[in-house]
Amino acid sequence: MKTNIPPIAVSSAHPLRFPEHPIAGQAGTSFKHEHLAAIMADGKPKGFFEVHAENYMGAGGPPHRALEVIRQDNPVSLHGVCISIGGPQPLDRDHLARFKSLVERYEPALVSEHLAWSTHETTFFNDLLPLPYTEDALARVCAHIDEVQEAIGRSILLENPSTYVTFRESTMSETGFIRSIARRTGCGLLLDVNNVFVSATNHGYSALDYLADFPLEKVGEIHLAGHAEQTDDEGELLLIDSHDGPVADAVWKLFEIVIRKCGPVPTLIEWDSNIPDWPILKAESTAAQSILDRYAGTSSLDQSHAA
Template identity: 55%
Template sequence: MLDTSHIPGPSLPTAPGVGYKPQHFAAILEDPGAVGWLEIHAENYMGDGGRPIAQLRALCDRFPISVHGVGLSIGGERPLDPGHLDRLARLVRWLKPASFSEHLAWSTHDTGFLNDLLPLPYTARTLARVADHIDQVQEALGRRMLLENPSTYLAFAETEMAEVDFLTELVRRTGCGLLLDVNNVFVSATNQQVDPVAYIDAFPLDAVGEIHLGGHDEDADDVGAPLLIDSHGRAVADPVWALYAHTIALGGRKPTLIEWDNDVPDWPTLRAEAARAGRVLAGPAPAGALA
């Protein structure tokens, strides 16, 4: 286990950021608006060169960069892929990002890789495995990582503890930080018919180094109950904005990312979403908590 007690945590500015998309490269440099930092998906930048790396080098001269992994399969039953971890460590060494994060999810089974972020049962056995994998990542990178809460659609019968308790114990065991995805909280709470405000109230907000906001799609299940899909393909919904304001009121201002990965809009639209987050961060802290 890496001793993280003397390692600085994520150093993103307390400002809005956006997930970087190459089609926005020129517009970001010309008029970033309220955007103070950018996030990239690690797996898009593990090559040796070419336009993606050249653009990233230009951007990191202007903006703090957060690296968000989507392929480590931290929750997978098999060992972490050493080749993937080596490529990630190489990226982190030269980029020196302000933050690195991954998902509490799994994508691997036997020798296969599933192009999805799948949820886990919250058991003592899973907790030990995920903690071991976090230790391995932090050792390889030489830095404290952030772990993101998932969006879920069903609960596991074998689950032994609440998600918040599971995450809190991971922080205690590994010294990692947390990435709080507020949209994921709202999606999961709606799908499982629990209170999203109570989830936020119980969350270890002092361990949060970054917040994510994104859009979701609305559907219904087989019996007509609401079913939300974490799509990252539209603007942040008003109830998610309200939950975000509650989070900031409770835990203080945090670096906040707008995620928009599908049906990506033009730069002014994305910049406007970041500006809305910036108004929450820059204005007076919202008074009190949501009822």
């Protein structure tokens, strides 16, 4: 079974603005402006870079100039965080139009969003909030994904969430919900392995069982990140998807299990706060690349990761 992620369309009427760099089998990092000089001074292969779409929705300025420099020599993954695909209200058409403009402007190799919601009426939350896994929610999410894909003219990757609560009204598992979304909309999936570990720990289920039931054949990108340990009101361990440190050993182990099954899926290191110097972030990406290289050509799943 192959993913439904289409390639970037190239035509004489609309030629690519940037070179079409390969992303298959590569590891990458979140792009931080403070790293630009160090990245440009580093002549070694750099993999790919991911940016949050909402940081580039202005018309110009230093953020765009920096991203244009990075995009010239590297593939880019565009990661949305505010479309609110899981929300109960219609999508913000102005926001979606800005998102479409970014896709057209930077021709990203991968485009993704979250299985979450972040708006209510006129209020915008600085969080990716969970939703119940019901038939009504499934229909709404699928309709929103269809709208996004129609607007940008290509498939997106949908990311599994990190969660801290569950809903009594849920009538299906998270993996079943995600599988149904991919089947109905033709979207691909972004598997965040850290989110799997965080949610499994917080809710007391097996991360391995979750991965065994996850539609890995639909995965077009993987995220790895660090998490923070806290305790809840009852003194129980609570993991927070904080993106503020190195990838934990347990997450590396889960990642290698996934890659052994899937082959070298493009893999990103997310590090969004307490940002280290470039060599530290690059070392995390290098560690991911070594695992991808180890399993190159060994995939048992028939899929395509180029987009």
